[in-house]
Amino acid sequence: MTQFKAEVFQNAFLPQGAREVNAIMTVTVEGGAAAATGGSGEKLIGIICDTSGSMDGAKIHAARDAMSRMITLLPGDASFFVIAGSETAELVIPTVRATPDNKLRALSAIRQIRAIGGTCISYWLAKALSQFSAAPGAIRQALLLTDGANEIEDEPRLEAMLKACEGQFQCECRGVGADWQVAQLKRISSQLLGTTDIIARPELMEADFRDILQRALNKDVSDVSLRLWTPVGAQVKFCKEVSPEIVDLTTRARPVKPQVVDFPTGAWGRDESRDYHFCIEVKAGAVGDEMLAGRTSLVYTQAGIETKLADAKILAVWTDDESKSTRIDRRVAHYTGQAELAQSIQEGMDAQARGDEEKATALLGRAVKLAHDSGNEATAKLLRKVVEVEDETKGTVRLKRQVAKEDSMALETRSTKTTRIPKANA
Amino acid sequence: MTCPNCNATLPETDRFCEECGAQLLDLSTHSAGTGCQCGAACETDEDGYCTGCGVRREAPARDHFELEISPRFAGVSDRGIRHHRNEDCFDLLQDSAHSFSIVVCDGVSSTEDPDRASEAACGAALAAIADGAGLSPERRLLSAMSAAQTAVKKLGSGSNNAPATTIVCAIATSDRVTLSWLGDSRACWIADSRAVQLTTDHSWLNEVVAAGEFTEEAAAQHGNAHAITRWLGADAPEDSKPPVLQFEITEPGRLLICTDGLWNYAPEIRILADLVRSSGEDALTTARNLVRFANAQGGHDNITAALLFL
Structure with missing residues (x-):
């Protein structure tokens, strides 16, 4: 049977007093989406x-x-x-x-x-x-x-x-x-x-x-929204699509009712898969408390009728066990790195345009290292067109004197493309 | 304190009445947190969370679950007291009048998603056993172990912290128990006249003692004492096939399969055997008693006990 599937990856355990909950949600369409939703197919x-x-x-x-x-x-x-x-x-x-x-x-x-x-x-x-x-x-x-x-x-x-x-x-x-x-x-x-x-x-x-x-x-299927429920008093610090590309959806939130907002995700196709990063600030619970920090669902509306396609839970559990609370989920870590990669490129290119070579070198060097570490070969390749890489593991680079404008534009436009977390050696 | 059920006088710290076994403390609300403070103003959603503040109000089903196939074949799995969730899992199958299968798994807490690992392993193993009806018990167990390994491996995607679980699979007929296992969940045979531990833990402790590097006493004091050396999961050591053991049944008795949440409080089989023997002729009651015993001792880990009376 074809259907939408949503899966949340996170370390739900928080140390005492912590308020920020991070989670990656992977949404996958298995088979044709139309069969799952009865869309018109037009x-x-x-x-x-x-x-x-x-x-x-x-x-x-x-x-x-x-x-x-x-x-x-x-x-x-x-x-x-x-x-x-x-x-x-x-x-x-x-x-x-x-x-x-x-x-x-x-x-x-x-x-x-x-x-x-x-x-x-x-x-x-x-x-x-x-x-x-x-x-x-x-x-x-x-x-x-x-x-x-x-x-x-x-x-x-x-x-x-x-x-x-x-x-x-x-x-x-x-x-x-x-x-x-x-x-x-x-x-x-x-x-x-x-x-x-x-x-x-x-x-x-x-x-x-x-x-x-x-x-x-x-x-x-078109017009799919990502619906997010949060507890009273919680604040959505951000909601980003992080794969295949980084798109910040935070400001696109449309209130549905108290505690519930919708983020637009557009149309979905066969066997498509996207990842989203949620960062939610909640009221700190006591050690031992378990809280539903967010309930996410994909909602499809046609002719005024809402259909829920999939849902998943984002949890927060307060613990005094540091071995649990200090662990960072590797998917959260990976996409936090990909977001930093995109930002380093953006700021590095801006610095270069302003003539601040020192800053540009540092930021683009950082980007080279992040691209290398995360296995984002597509971005690494684009970076090599604008910088001479001395050591990609350390991120030491020199700015190229002659860069084709098309190459720097390609880097700028594609800097938000991310890689999925590698299957091995993560 | 007096027991509300039988009025026996009990120490203040007891969680269960030693006399009648009544639960003195509501485990579902025992987590140390303060819980939902919203009061009646909010509703509880279908998963047990408050629709206002989001704090859990009802214990999830997995925290405590029981299976009873017949009065002689049953099991109980419980979150315990100190752990936040139940990462143990078990399942039972009776596919003919004289063929019984048990799978018990204990997700490795230090890995990602141990609760999913034990659940996946348990489901895959029992399905493989069911599919193998007609084959020899050894063949059924090996395909169960391999199916369970595949299922757990699928959850991990190469992380060095990939989901992992212990497993014990048992197929019993009226005259023989065949077992396969990885890790430190145990199978024991408890008859009136004797009690034997059938499995050997795949643990650091056993390995160093067997190698003569430590005495058992010294090893038990070591920080690694409880570390397991074999398990199911993407990063499981791929050295050899899981052990398969056959045990001939020569007398009536009780097959107990349990996780370390139980046997940690009864490292000597004598203690477990006494508890099992004194629990009467009902498998579910016996399993409940064992869980209650472990919780009364502190419930530091998840507890699972499955019993087959033969």
Whole structure:
């Protein structure tokens, strides 16, 4: 039988007086999620392509090819739309079924797309939102492709639009070349429960698009929330997705009722697995007390009916046995390390940008050591493109004099990707 | 203090009445904590926690559980007094009129999730024994031990603190007991005329005494005395197969399988044998008495006792 499974890993034992409870929850979908939830199975894919003037030339050619390829690959039971974005947004193809006829029409329309004008992402998202709101039960996935920064004047509008789009659809963001801003796209993708990545060279676009489409089509159930119950007086210090990527969900908490909040997790696909780190501050109990510090559940809402998919308990037990309370759960330790790794990279890159070489060297060195220790080879590889590693076990590095901008952007965008705890030698 | 049940006069510190066996102290609320302070304002959720402050109000089912297959075949597992949860587990199976199986496991407290380790081992071992009906007891036990090892190994993922548990598996017919074990949970045969410990603990103490490195008295004083040398788990020493032992039954008697939470208070089998013999002809009553005895002695560890009267 297919189902959601939630499992909590923690050391529940706390020394006298301690208040902070840490736990890692692994959520796994076994088999197809749709079977577990009875979701509609409808899928709507929205393609949002930057067609501002800067895309002219090789970029727009590659983007047209990639979009055409993606549309060709769409299964007949999916629906799609295409938006061309500049200082306005043009609905090139309104939502249609991916029938052979409609695909042909779309391909011919895409060939007509020209790169001209500015970049006002809020309008692109607004247009997408109008299409997605007409398909509430479907898996709603957008892909946003851009090569440049959003215009300053559009920022307040973008802020408001992101709020409006939150929970309405998910959005993967891809930056082409090296003139876009990592922080800007990350803000969009993280608020819309997607990822941001760099496509350094236009010819890589097609493979990436195919990948995004594949993942979107694998999603079976949308609008899943992570519900957290905490005791009276407890405070959620943070709730983060920590695998496959670090995404801080703390500020996204939506109150449901007293003691209960929901964090959005978006759509889930077949055999998907994610890890979450909860840090909850509770009232200290007396030695011997056992407290339910948190009850987590995955909740799926369709047509106003809530279905609980899985749940798990986070416990706190106060003990005077130090051999129990001093132990740190290795999964908690691992993801605390991965979060520090991401933060070291972020702060190290910032320091480097400011010209503070001493600080940058120390932080990126620390990152090299953390990546090495945790077996995060993908991040270690990206780090080696920006620093010369002398000793990865000690974290001694030198900053490289010449670093391709694409390489530092790749490191910045992918620094939040984590590894799962290694199976052996942990 | 007087016993509320039989009015016997008892020392203030006793937890059980020596005369009638009545429990003098409610174990479910005995944890040293102050517990939930919310009063009636809050409800208790389905797992026994207060819906307000989250503090546990009801003892979890695993804290004390009993199984009774028949008046001659039963067992009890108990959290004890000092431990916060019950990391022991046991299960019983009777698959024909003269075929009885017992599995007893004691999760190793110093590892991760010992309660899950003992539960997984117990479940896997008994399932393998049940599946092996028709095979020889040795074959059934070896496949049980291997299934239990696989189940516990699956819980650990290579940590140097991977979940681990002891195990004793026994298959008994009317004339023979076949046993396999790892660690220091014990099987004993208690007849009217004699009492023998059938298993040999896989313990540091036994090893150094056998090797002549320590005298038994000196070893018993050592900090490692209770350390076990074999167990089930991802990091179990993979040196050899678990021992399999056959014991021919020549007289009526009682097969006792227990964890160290019981035998620590009765290191000499004579004490256990007296307790078992004086508990009468009912297996469940006998198991309860043994648990009560260990709790009265301090209940420093989880206690499990399974009994088969043959």
